[in-house]
Amino acid sequence: MKVLVAVKRVIDYNVKIRVKPDHSDVDLTNVKMAMNPFCEIAVEEAVRLKEKGIATEVVAVTVGPKAAQEQLRTALALGADRAIHVETDERVESLGVAKLLKGVVDQEKPDLVILGKQAIDTDNNQTGQMLAALAGLPQGTFASAIGIEAGEIEVTREIDGGLQTVALKLPAVVTSDLRLNEPRYAKLPDIMKAKKKPLETHTPESLGLTVSAAPALLKVETPAERKGGVKVASVDELVDKLKNEAKVL
Amino acid sequence: MSILVLAEHHDGQLASATAHVVGAARTIGGDVDLLVAGNHVTGVAESAAKLEGVTRVRVADAPAYAHQLAEPLADLLVSLADDYTHVLAASSTTGKNVLPRLAALKDVNQISDILDVESADTFKRPIYAGNAIATVQSADPLKVITVRTTAFEPVGASGSASVEAVDFVADNTLSRFIGEDLAQSDRPELGNARIVISGGRGMGNGDNFKLLDAVADKLGAAVGASRAAVDAGFVPNDMQVGQTGKIVAPELYIAVGISGAIQHLAGMKDSKVIVAINKDDDAPIFQVADYGLVGDLFELLPELEQKL
Numbered sequence: 001m002k003v004l005v006a007v008k009r010v011i012d013y014n015v016k017i018r019v020k021p022d023h024s025d026v027d028l029t030n031v032k033m034a035m036n037p038f039c040e041i042a043v044e045e046a047v048r049l050k051e052k053g054i055a056t057e058v059v060a061v062t063v064g065p066k067a068a069q070e071q072l073r074t075a076l077a078l079g080a081d082r083a084i085h086v087e088t089d090e091r092v093e094s095l096g097v098a099k100l101l102k103g104v105v106d107q108e109k110p111d112l113v114i115l116g117k118q119a120i121d122t123d124n125n126q127t128g129q130m131l132a133a134l135a136g137l138p139q140g141t142f143a144s145a146i147g148i149e150a151g152e153i154e155v156t157r158e159i160d161g162g163l164q165t166v167a168l169k170l171p172a173v174v175t176s177d178l179r180l181n182e183p184r185y186a187k188l189p190d191i192m193k194a195k196k197k198p199l200e201t202h203t204p205e206s207l208g209l210t211v212s213a214a215p216a217l218l219k220v221e222t223p224a225e226r227k228g229g230v231k232v233a234s235v236d237e238l239v240d241k242l243k244n245e246a247k248v249l
Numbered sequence: 250m251s252i253l254v255l256a257e258h259h260d261g262q263l264a265s266a267t268a269h270v271v272g273a274a275r276t277i278g279g280d281v282d283l284l285v286a287g288n289h290v291t292g293v294a295e296s297a298a299k300l301e302g303v304t305r306v307r308v309a310d311a312p313a314y315a316h317q318l319a320e321p322l323a324d325l326l327v328s329l330a331d332d333y334t335h336v337l338a339a340s341s342t343t344g345k346n347v348l349p350r351l352a353a354l355k356d357v358n359q360i361s362d363i364l365d366v367e368s369a370d371t372f373k374r375p376i377y378a379g380n381a382i383a384t385v386q387s388a389d390p391l392k393v394i395t396v397r398t399t400a401f402e403p404v405g406a407s408g409s410a411s412v413e414a415v416d417f418v419a420d421n422t423l424s425r426f427i428g429e430d431l432a433q434s435d436r437p438e439l440g441n442a443r444i445v446i447s448g449g450r451g452m453g454n455g456d457n458f459k460l461l462d463a464v465a466d467k468l469g470a471a472v473g474a475s476r477a478a479v480d481a482g483f484v485p486n487d488m489q490v491g492q493t494g495k496i497v498a499p500e501l502y503i504a505v506g507i508s509g510a511i512q513h514l515a516g517m518k519d520s521k522v523i524v525a526i527n528k529d530d531d532a533p534i535f536q537v538a539d540y541g542l543v544g545d546l547f548e549l550l551p552e553l554e555q556k557l
């Protein structure tokens with residue numbers, strides 16, 4: 001079976017962000033970028049399916065600017081067979097991305113699409129669900145385990161109360177949560193090999209699509225900074241402060 | 250304006266999150282209806298009808314809606330959405346699962362996890378793990394929104410809405426419920442506890458969480474955890490607090506053996522008072538803590554329990 005795995009280029013999760021002085025957005029100039037951590041988990045899962053002989057081909061896809069090809073190369077180094085870049089410089093958000101991915105799904109006809117559950121920049125947590133809706137497919141979001149058998153995929157989902165397991169008819173869309181797996185690091189020879197793997201580029205126009213308008217971003221601000229308080233010397237002092245100063249006990 | 254709120258419920262009980270989402274809906278203004286979807290949810294609908302400011306409770310009671318699967322719930326919402334300008338749900342795992350699906354089926358954007366309402370089409374929401382706050386404006390005819398429940402006051406329970414059945418029954422052949430493994434606890438829910446005490450990697454193992462439990466019992470607190478503690482298998486996933494886990498904003502948050510990574514802070518930094526217990530004097534958690542106690546948690550927790 002064919003697995004399509006979507007990846008997003010985002011700010012590295014270790015970087016402390018800055019808001020632009022004009023409050024128009026977060027400042028990404030000269031900031032370290034990386035593959036969204038949840039997408040790394042998605043790629044890892046797809047590659048493991050191939051290693052187990054369940055998947056026959058893993059195709060990585062991204063929507064974004066030219067530079068996002070870096071993240072496709074990372075996916076290829078991690079074990080994807082080929083990559084598709086839908087290039088656009090517009091500010092595309094979840095609905096727009098989902099529509100473009102739907103265009104790719106129509107062309108590629110994968111049996112399974114795996115995405116990260118959320119991107120750590122917009123924190124939307126929407127794209128997988130939207131793609132599933134547009135493609136008329138079932139969705140297994142926030143997955144911590146999957147199992148494939150007889151035309152179905154069983155997905156264990158991390159929900160607020162614990163875990164829920166659902167069975168979805170294939171083709172299906174799955175979004176990864178943190179516990180799905182622990183992604184590997186790309187090895188140098190694989191990084192070299194990845195440079196030669198096929199990477200196909202599209203534009204929204206070449207897919208016959210237009211980019212859906214995202215909600216207007218009116219302003220981006222830094223939240224009120226929380227001030228550090230005091231160190232207390234003992235448990236007694238802590239209990240006293242909580243009772244008599246903070247009055248929370 | 251007319252707003253439909255998807256009610257959150259578990260085990261035949263209306264979840265407290267719903268009153269907060271109705272609070273957000275009333276901030277937007279206009280008529281507010283509640284949708285209770287599930288199987289055998291008469292009791293939930295009765296509680297829902299008491300929420301102040303709700304005009305009408307619409308009840309979709311059918312086996313198809315048991316377990317809140319996204320496919321039938323989204324179809325149900327699509328069948329009702331044309332009566333409304335806004336559809337709201339909590340930023341719970343149910344809301345986050347279902348609302349994007351509804352939005353895509355209606356060809357509109359979805360706005361996630363709003364913290365504040367500027368107007369009927371303009372909202373504030375956290376981005377980059379809450380390290381920036383975006384003000385976004387939707388031009389869509391239908392606004393589909395998930396709500397950060399800790400950011401809105403709940404409405405009271407002295408209302409008396411009408412209750413009406415919804416006839417639409419979704420036909421779902423795509424997905425099937427297999428089972429669930431839900432945490433059993435007599436403690437308050439993490440999302441609305443007045444006090445939360447969380448443990449991190451410093452706890453060492455799952456058994457040591459008993460030290461936290463003992464303090465939690467004295468305080469009537471909920472117990473949470475960092476991702477590292479969940480990943481290491483000390484405690485189950487439903488206890489994770491943070492950017493990609495639960496968001497809490499209690500009166501008192503006590504972080505024990507947690508370093509204070511931005512992803513963890515994203516889930517608790519709106520707590521009223523923060524206490525950190527950590528053996529590392531330089532741990533970043535102290536930068537946000539109102540009261541920091543430097544030392545070995547294995548000595549400090551039993552002492553704290555005893556002195557409360």
Ligand SMILES: Cc1cc2nc3c(=O)[nH]c(=O)nc-3n(C[C@H](O)[C@H](O)[C@H](O)COP(=O)(O)OP(=O)(O)OC[C@H]3O[C@@H](n4cnc5c(N)ncnc54)[C@H](O)[C@@H]3O)c2cc1C
Nearest residue numbers: 449450451475476477491492493506507508512513528546
């Ligand atoms: C995509 C992504 C999403 C994430 N989402 C989340 C999230 O939602 N929630 C979350 O929490 N994290 C999240 N993380 C992980 C986050 O980056 C940190 O790795 C994690 O929060 C660290 O957990 P910790 O503080 O328990 O562990 P550590 O950073 O290892 O800290 C352990 C602390 O315990 C202290 N300690 C050890 N022994 C003792 C002792 N005996 N007494 C007292 N103190 C002691 C140490 O000094 C240290 O400060 C996410 C990361 C990524 C990449």
